[in-house]
Amino acid sequence: MSEASIKQAEIAVEQQHVDRVYARLDELRSEAEAMRDKSYEYGREATPEALNERDVMLHHANRTLQALNAESEGLVFGRLDFAGGDAVHIGRLGIRDPQFENLLVDWRAPLAAAFYQATPEQPLDVIRRRVIRSSREQVVDLSDDLLDPERAPSDMRVIGDGALMAALTRSRGDSMRNIVATIQKEQDDAIRAPEGGVTEITGGPGTGKTAVALHRAAYLLYRDQRRLGGPGVLVVGPSPVFMSYISRVLPSMGEHNVELRALGEVLDGISTAKIDDPRTAEIKGSSRMVKVLRRALRLPPPEAPELLQMFYRGTVLKLQADDLKRIRRTLHNKGGQPNRNRMRAADALLEALWQKAKQAADEDFQPDRDRLIAEIGDRIEFHRFLVAWWPAVYPMQVLRWLSDPARLSQAARRLLSAEEVDLLAKSWSEVTEWTVADIALIDELRVLAGAPPKRRRAEGEQEQPKRAVNYDEYAHVVIDESQDLSPMQWRMVGRRGRHASWTIVGDPVQSSWPDAEEAAAARREALSAQRTHRRFTLRTNYRNSAEIFALAADAVRDLVPADDLPVAVRTTGVEPAVREMPAEQLPAAVRTAAEELVAAAEGTIGLITTMARRDEVREWLSTADFDADRVRVVGSLEAKGMEYDAVVVIDPDGLAAESSTGRRALYVALSRATQLLTVLKPS
Numbered sequence: 001m002s003e004a005s006i007k008q009a010e011i012a013v014e015q016q017h018v019d020r021v022y023a024r025l026d027e028l029r030s031e032a033e034a035m036r037d038k039s040y041e042y043g044r045e046a047t048p049e050a051l052n053e054r055d056v057m058l059h060h061a062n063r064t065l066q067a068l069n070a071e072s073e074g075l076v077f078g079r080l081d082f083a084g085g086d087a088v089h090i091g092r093l094g095i096r097d098p099q100f101e102n103l104l105v106d107w108r109a110p111l112a113a114a115f116y117q118a119t120p121e122q123p124l125d126v127i128r129r130r131v132i133r134s135s136r137e138q139v140v141d142l143s144d145d146l147l148d149p150e151r152a153p154s155d156m157r158v159i160g161d162g163a164l165m166a167a168l169t170r171s172r173g174d175s176m177r178n179i180v181a182t183i184q185k186e187q188d189d190a191i192r193a194p195e196g197g198v199t200e201i202t203g204g205p206g207t208g209k210t211a212v213a214l215h216r217a218a219y220l221l222y223r224d225q226r227r228l229g230g231p232g233v234l235v236v237g238p239s240p241v242f243m244s245y246i247s248r249v250l251p252s253m254g255e256h257n258v259e260l261r262a263l264g265e266v267l268d269g270i271s272t273a274k275i276d277d278p279r280t281a282e283i284k285g286s287s288r289m290v291k292v293l294r295r296a297l298r299l300p301p302p303e304a305p306e307l308l309q310m311f312y313r314g315t316v317l318k319l320q321a322d323d324l325k326r327i328r329r330t331l332h333n334k335g336g337q338p339n340r341n342r343m344r345a346a347d348a349l350l351e352a353l354w355q356k357a358k359q360a361a362d363e364d365f366q367p368d369r370d371r372l373i374a375e376i377g378d379r380i381e382f383h384r385f386l387v388a389w390w391p392a393v394y395p396m397q398v399l400r401w402l403s404d405p406a407r408l409s410q411a412a413r414r415l416l417s418a419e420e421v422d423l424l425a426k427s428w429s430e431v432t433e434w435t436v437a438d439i440a441l442i443d444e445l446r447v448l449a450g451a452p453p454k455r456r457r458a459e460g461e462q463e464q465p466k467r468a469v470n471y472d473e474y475a476h477v478v479i480d481e482s483q484d485l486s487p488m489q490w491r492m493v494g495r496r497g498r499h500a501s502w503t504i505v506g507d508p509v510q511s512s513w514p515d516a517e518e519a520a521a522a523r524r525e526a527l528s529a530q531r532t533h534r535r536f537t538l539r540t541n542y543r544n545s546a547e548i549f550a551l552a553a554d555a556v557r558d559l560v561p562a563d564d565l566p567v568a569v570r571t572t573g574v575e576p577a578v579r580e581m582p583a584e585q586l587p588a589a590v591r592t593a594a595e596e597l598v599a600a601a602e603g604t605i606g607l608i609t610t611m612a613r614r615d616e617v618r619e620w621l622s623t624a625d626f627d628a629d630r631v632r633v634v635g636s637l638e639a640k641g642m643e644y645d646a647v648v649v650i651d652p653d654g655l656a657a658e659s660s661t662g663r664r665a666l667y668v669a670l671s672r673a674t675q676l677l678t679v680l681k682p683s
């Protein structure tokens, strides 16, 4: 038999199994639907027992349906043949036949671990590992590894090799795909690491850190649905573009109960993607801001009254500006959140009025403490004063107050320089939209100020979602691109995982945060409750061709130890194109490069430029003649974590100059392409 017909025969064998799996999937779906319908009938009886049973059935039926309805593409992707003749198929879910025999083993089940862990040195009883590639329900390709040739039966057929290479060469779309069929052993070690404590995954660009973190989330949910499924898993990443890029990976594995939030979306009720200029972001992210904000809350609100005057039984009692200042200082020194201290503030003012009354006492005026406090405390004008002098404060309002440079200078005395105060005040003076760095400050103020009194719900207003606002009891928190978190952002995410276990993913070499030590200290603080720390380092770059990565690595080779740079495994024989041109010819050069790449590459084309020139570059492309649907123009910070089939890096020196981490930002931009890279250098 020719090689091609052997392969076709093996594909036919696998197709039979895949057909059985899909037929069984249909049966299970019908059963789950029937259970859901039946649960509605139970509900009609409306006794507490029936309702309870209905809820349990409905929950179970809905979960099963959700899992069964997850994209069915590539449901069956692997097979293991063991010494002794047994074989199992591995898939995105576990499916059993009516006799309870395994038709498909979930990739996260212990039985499937050998699919990822077996090597020729340690075959773990596996003789042949087969990767099955399907298009919808049709098997289209197979690829085998023979792990233990000595024990292989003579009639065992081994087809091709290189499922990983085939997966890496394929063009990518707008969404990241799951990699369940080709997870590599070093990646699997991190995915299946125990849940508790902190699991850190480091590695260079394209080593699969994001993919591994998401597969780990799916694995942990599978292993401990009860603990993680309820309080939930939070995944935090750099930008909404990135969150959208990774958003389909978990649902494609049947996991829907995971919250994905960009750093600008962590706080409930606000969402932003706006980015400050690097210098402003650096100040806003610094842990010095904790003190600045604390002090800001101690300052009197703008236009706070400076005199309290009460007529009491023919006498005028006055608290002057100095008295009021002293009372405010004492209240703050006692600690506690200002919004929770409003009663204390009222008590302190009344007590001070009583002291004044005592001083004014004479034969005609004999005040009684309890009566004075009760009477004045009930007066509407006293309440009006209190509301103006010690109002409920709202985090965003406090930041807006700090757009007044005089006020900000007071809060920032000896913490920020005059130049830093100017930059911040300016950034808050015309806020139309908060920035990503502001979100961590707003969250800090939320905690420092305490919850303001609840607003009464207006008629017809919807009730809030059942979950607590700013839910901070996640069971597992995944942080991607962790090297870029500012100290203030570490504080913000730390709050959301006080009782959680953590998966932290990052690459220090790609950092865009200038003060590594300050960020490390904030991170230690955020994770201080964690006892166990385990670390995995991924060393193979699966994204870039070796030719592209060599150019990217040149940008940082003299800045970092060689060991921190991964090894790219795939060569294409195509060198990146590096072109120089006078600055005025840059727009035409960008159009030409984009047109060439659209014609030459399948999939997505990324044009990476400085943050400042994004709109200009979009404008240049408006006259280009190509399929614009596949082209994305992004700023260097937005390119974090992303990947495209072909990339144009526009003005590399400008990219490095714009970022406070210089050539590291360039390294990120140059390591985004899977197939083709063009670099345009204006002079």
Ligand SMILES: Nc1ncnc2c1ncn2[C@@H]1O[C@H](COP(=O)(O)OP(=O)(O)OP(=O)(O)O)[C@@H](O)[C@H]1O
Pocket: 164, 167, 168, 172, 176, 177, 179, 182, 183, 184, 187, 203, 204, 205, 206, 207, 208, 209, 210, 211, 212, 507, 510, 542, 543, 640, 641, 642, 643, 671
């Ligand atoms: N085992 C694998 N099989 C197939 N594809 C893989 C594998 N590991 C990684 N990849 C692919 O390599 C690319 C890079 O992965 P990923 O984005 O997770 O890397 P990263 O380490 O997070 O990169 P960066 O630090 O640059 O953001 C993705 O397309 C991913 O699907």
